[in-house]
Amino acid sequence: MKTSLALLGLILCALPLSAENAGRRVVAACELTTATVIPSGKESTTQGREFAIRVTNSSPRTVALPRSPDFSWRVESLRGREWRFKAEGGPVRRINAKDPHVVVSSPSENLPLVEIAPAHGETFLVYLLEAEKALQPDAQISHFKLTLYWAAPAALAKINPTVLPCALAPEWIVDVQKLQPPK
Numbered sequence: 001m002k003t004s005l006a007l008l009g010l011i012l013c014a015l016p017l018s019a020e021n022a023g024r025r026v027v028a029a030c031e032l033t034t035a036t037v038i039p040s041g042k043e044s045t046t047q048g049r050e051f052a053i054r055v056t057n058s059s060p061r062t063v064a065l066p067r068s069p070d071f072s073w074r075v076e077s078l079r080g081r082e083w084r085f086k087a088e089g090g091p092v093r094r095i096n097a098k099d100p101h102v103v104v105s106s107p108s109e110n111l112p113l114v115e116i117a118p119a120h121g122e123t124f125l126v127y128l129l130e131a132e133k134a135l136q137p138d139a140q141i142s143h144f145k146l147t148l149y150w151a152a153p154a155a156l157a158k159i160n161p162t163v164l165p166c167a168l169a170p171e172w173i174v175d176v177q178k179l180q181p182p183k
Contacts, residue, residue, distance in 0.1 A: 024103060024104070024154065025103070025152075025153065025154040025157065026095070026102070026104075027101065027151045027165070027166055027167045028100065028101050028166055028167065029102070029166060029167050029168075029169045030164065030166035030167060030168060031166070032057075032058045032059035033055065033056065033057050033058065033059055033063055033116075033164060033166065034055070034056050034058065034170075035053055035054065035055045035056070035148075035169070035170035036053070036056075036170050037051055037052070037054075037146070038172060039051055039052075039172075040125060046129075047127035047129055048127055048129035048131075048132040049127070049128070049132050050125055050126070050127050051125070051127075051148070051172075052124070052125055053071065053123065053124045053125075053148060053168075053170060054121055054123050055122050055123075055168065056116075056120075057117065057118055057119070057120055057121065059118060060118055061118065061162075062115050062116065062117050062118065062162060063115070063162060063164045063165075064116070064160065064162040064163050064164065065113065065116070065122070065124075065163070065164055066111035066112070066114070067111060067112045067114050068111065068124070069126075069150045070090065070091060070150070071090060071092075071124075071148045071149065072088070072090025072091055072092035072093065072148070072149040072150070073088060073089055073090055073128050073130070073131040073147065073148050074087075074088040074093075074146070074147045074149070075088065075131055075134035075135060075144055075145070075146055076144065076147075077138070077144055078144070078145070083097075083145055085097065086134050087130070087131075087133075087134035089130045090149065091153075092104050092105075092149040092150060093149070094149070100169070101167075102149050102151050102167040102169065104151045104152065104153050104154065104167075113160070113163070115162065126148070128148075135174070135176060136176075137178040139178065140177065140178050142175070142176045142178070143173070143174075143175050143176075144175075145172070145173050146171065146172045146173075147169055147170070147171045147172075148168070148169070148170055149167060149168065149169050150167065151164075151166070151167035151168070152165070
């Protein structure tokens with residue numbers, strides 16, 4: 001019995017090492033660096049609606065993000081009093097609906113970084129064509145929550161100590177009305 005428990009403990013300790021080697025990383029949402037997301041007002045026929053993500057650094061140290069972060073997204077719809085999953089995309093995912101931690105499984109790229117000094121912010125622009133498809137109403141009035149996620153891949157976080165060590169997860173809650181067909 002003791003041998004099997006020791007073996008189980010050894011296996012459980014080895015799992016995070018193999019996950020890190022595969023480029024998978026689990027991080028918590030940021031508390032001192034915040035982000036908000038809103039539509040920018042621009043639309044493209046090929047890329048869809050553009051969103052502006054404002055990242056504000058309230059931490060005492062300078063943090064860095066890629067100049068063009070690869071944001072993942074998740075759309076949920078309000079059913080009664082509960083948010084229900086509708087669609088998601090990108091390399092960053094929540095562990096589950098009740099856990100705010102996110103999992104990053106994307107490879108690291110050598111992207112130019114933007115440094116955000118303490119008490120400063122930076123705005124990032126992103127098109128989310130697939131998310132826009134999920135924001136189409138399925139009732140006369142639909143209530144949606146769009147959450148964008150970004151966290152540094154394991155390799156990038158390992159080689160650069162200024163890279164934001166936690167995950168961004170700004171939300172945009174919107175009511176969408178179904179348009180009546182033209183008469």
